[in-house]
Amino acid sequence: DADVTQTPRNRITKTGKRIMLECSQTKGHDRMYWYRQDPGLGLRLIYYSFDVKDINKGEISDGYSVSRQAQAKFSLSLESAIPNQTALYFCATEPQHFGDGTRLSIL
Amino acid sequence: AQSVTQLGSHVSVSEGALVLLRCNYSSSVPPYLFWYVQYPNQGLQLLLKYTSAATLVKGINGFEAEFKKSETSFHLTKPSAHMSDAAEYFCAVRGSGGSQGNLIFGKGTKLSVKP
Numbered sequence: 152d153a154d155v156t157q158t159p160r161n162r163i164t165k166t167g168k169r170i171m172l173e174c175s176q177t178k179g180h181d182r183m184y185w186y187r188q189d190p191g192l193g194l195r196l197i198y199y200s201f202d203v204k205d206i207n208k209g210e211i212s213d214g215y216s217v218s219r220q221a222q223a224k225f226s227l228s229l230e231s232a233i234p235n236q237t238a239l240y241f242c243a244t245e246p247q248h249f250g251d252g253t254r255l256s257i258l
Numbered sequence: 259a260q261s262v263t264q265l266g267s268h269v270s271v272s273e274g275a276l277v278l279l280r281c282n283y284s285s286s287v288p289p290y291l292f293w294y295v296q297y298p299n300q301g302l303q304l305l306l307k308y309t310s311a312a313t314l315v316k317g318i319n320g321f322e323a324e325f326k327k328s329e330t331s332f333h334l335t336k337p338s339a340h341m342s343d344a345a346e347y348f349c350a351v352r353g354s355g356g357s358q359g360n361l362i363f364g365k366g367t368k369l370s371v372k373p
Contacts, residue, residue, distance in 0.1 A: 155301070184360070191267065193348060193363040194302075209360070241301055249301030 154178050157242050157250035164232055165258050172227045172253045174242030183225040185209075185217060188239040188252070197240075200225055232257045260285045260351045264364035272372045277321075277336040279367050281349030284330065290352035291332045292361065293323055297345045305347075308332060319343070344371045 155176045164170055176183065181202045186194040196209030198217040206219055214236060216228045229236055237257045242250040265280040283289055290309050294302040306317025313325040323334045334347060346368045353359035 191365055193365040194361075195363075196360055199360060243301075247304045249303070251299070251301045 154248045155242055155244055155250040157240075157253050159253060160251065161254045163256045163258065166233055168232050168257075170229045170232050170255070172240055172242075172255070174225045174227070174250060175223050176225075176242075176244045176248070177223070178244050178248055179222070180244035180248070181222065182245050183219065184243045185215075185225070185227045186241045186243065187211060188241060194241065197227065234258070260287075260289070260353050260359070260362050262349050262351050262362055262364040264347075264349050264367050266367055267365065268368045268370065270370040270372060271339045273341055274338050277334070277339045277343065277369065279334040279347050279349075279369065281323075281332045281334065281364060282330050283332060283349075283351045285351055287354075289332075290359075291323075291325065292350040293317065293321070293332075293334050294348045294350065295319075295345050296348065296366075302348060305334070339369075339371045341371050341373065344369055 158173045184199045185197040187197055188194050195211050197211055197215050198209050200206045200219045203219050218226050234257050240253045261284045263282045271277055288310055292307045293305040295305050296302050305321050306315045308315050308325045316322045321336045323332050325332050346366045348366050349364040350361045353362050
């Protein structure tokens with residue numbers, strides 16, 4: 152099994168829809184992260200969590216929210232998706248363990 | 259504030275040639291530096307990291323990087339490129355908070371390897 156699992160791997164949806172991206176980890180790490188990757192911009196931090204009760208905004212949190220349901224689960228929500236949120240999204244635990252990403256397209 | 263600049267968004271080398279990917283950093287504290295590789299349709303994989311021990315850091319897949327404080331650089335090298343090295347490479351520095359700081363990534367360098 153992968154250390155960090157993201158679902159779905161791909162998603163196409165429409166403007167205004169609510170979307171949830173899920174992440175689970177088997178490493179037992181306290182720290183979890185959500186990043187967004189855009190071509191030519193590298194990875195930018197959306198939210199991070201040091202434990203279930205500690206959630207923090209990253210560089211680009213506007214338009215996103217997160218929930219840390221358990222040590223192993225950290226989900227990212229787009230309450231009302233807009234086209235410029237089309238991107239590749241990564242979940243990670245401690246910096247060394249990344250999921251394979253969710254490719255999100257918003258039409 | 260900490261930041262990272264990767265020089266060259268695309269680098270192309272021939273198979274067997276030297277690979278050199280450049281990374282310069284800015285940090286107000288002793289830096290923690292990382293190189294990651296991303297293959298198509300995959301997440302990032304840690305290649306190597308510098309955490310103030312030896313200045314020459316050896317990583318996986320034959321890659322190494324040298325920390326040069328005077329040049330604020332942490333360039334990634336590999337003596338002989340393989341076709342399988344074609345990927346995107348990211349340099350990163352820990353943000354404020356020292357060893358506990360979040361990662362700040364460069365914009366990435368795509369490496370192409372020609373047969």
